Amino acid sequence: MKISVIGTGYVGLVTGTCLAETGNEVLCVDIDENKVKRMQNGEVPIYEPHLDVLFERNIKAERLKFTTSLEEGLSHGDIIFLALPTPEDEDGSADLRYVLGVAGEIGKLISDYKVIVDKSTVPVGTADRVKETIAQNAKVDFDVVSNPEFLREGFAVDDFLKPERIVIGSSSEKAIKLMEKLYKPFVRSGNPILVMDEKSAELTKYAANSFLATKITFMNEIANFCEKVGANVDKVRIGMGTDSRIGKRFLFPGIGYGGSCFPKDVKALHKSGKDAEFNFQILESVLNVNAKQKLALIPKIESYFNEDIKDKHFAVWGLAFKPETDDIREAPALDVINSLLQKGATVTAFDPEAMENVQRKLGDKIKYATSMYDALKGTDALIICTEWSIFRTPNLNKIKDELKNPAIFDGRNLYDIEELKENGFDYFSIGR
Ligand SMILES: NC(=O)C1=CN([C@@H]2O[C@H](COP(=O)(O)OP(=O)(O)OC[C@H]3O[C@@H](n4cnc5c(N)ncnc54)[C@H](O)[C@@H]3O)[C@@H](O)[C@H]2O)C=CC1
């Protein structure tokens, strides 16, 4: 089939590449000329494990191409995916200017039947708004489908190739048939393609992300309570999670959830509620608890240094909002660093993939190390914000040799408390 993907971020590029992998002819459109040039030269512009192999293979086979021309994109594809940003607007709602802006152009540019597929995460009712916007100018027939994406950064290729479910929201038989044909190769193991109305599909995405954010936040509250009463959240987590009704996944406490989606999606659903005069009380709590949780290590650090961290120098391991990505959007590490800087401390940071992005954001406000051990040199203590695998079994002697105090503040519960104690560390984690 002939497919066009508008927007080549984490979702668009993975969607385009994976659809090319099943034999479709894919043309990706992006407004960012530099990005398009890099992709045309065979460079993957984001860090996403396993994407490079598929990307290279499909470019070579001439099934995956790139352009900055929306007109070219719209004339190529029979199915047009919108994988455009829907960032947080000032009032917490999803900013639809990219989606509706492109929809306006689509109306002017299409000259034969197209299925317009919204893959961006958008509030209930957006498919109708996209339809109306296209219809203002369109002279030909078209359908709009809501097809929310559930991939995780860091596992995006695997999640796309082997989805647990595919959600298709549409009222057009013709569009549904085309979408089912396109996705059939991805659900050969029997996972379902769920067809529903557009509004239910749109809400499914927000409900899923908000539920996962709530699950993490609930666990963070349990962790904080564990600290008050002397329980160990690791034990509680396993004790709870082995009940299959609860499940073991997404129960890891830490310094809050971050990323490009949970924070903005919980806020957007909360705002949609407000607009409909519906009070999402549970989401209000999630938002408040998570904002506090991002700074959960700060009082521990201040207490260790007798409430005075001015002029103290800290090593921070992990900057990305989670491992296996270079994405730093709403990363808890940034909140931690900003708070330390505000209190007069200094920071040397290390992350395997996200250093460039942080450098662009923070510039010379902090120092950047070339390795995890290099970051420790001359610092007063180590703070861990992201659970990259390479931090899991470090050389403890090397850490102790470099730090002025044998103190580790671990926001991701990486180490065994007893082992760290035996090795002479003052070790602080979350809920243990
Ligand atoms: N990042 C993720 O893991 C997931 C994101 N989503 C949703 O998918 C949507 C896209 O997210 P990301 O891929 O993370 O965004 P992104 O910000 O990484 O990429 C968006 C791309 O769209 C391009 N763009 C902006 N305006 C354009 C225009 N007028 N024409 C062509 N290209 C344009 C940008 O240059 C950029 O390359 C959002 O709604 C997000 O909530 C859904 C599931 C997972």
Ligand SMILES: O=C(O)[C@H]1O[C@H](OP(=O)(O)OP(=O)(O)OC[C@H]2O[C@@H](n3ccc(=O)[nH]c3=O)[C@H](O)[C@@H]2O)[C@H](O)[C@@H](O)[C@@H]1O
């Ligand atoms: O809509 C989206 O963009 C995506 O958002 C999340 O994916 P992602 O943000 O890539 O990352 P997650 O692995 O879900 O982690 C999100 C945040 O929660 C935190 N987290 C996750 C799990 C956990 O047990 N504890 C915890 O604190 C992570 O550290 C991270 O900051 C969802 O998992 C995807 O299904 C969804 O498609």
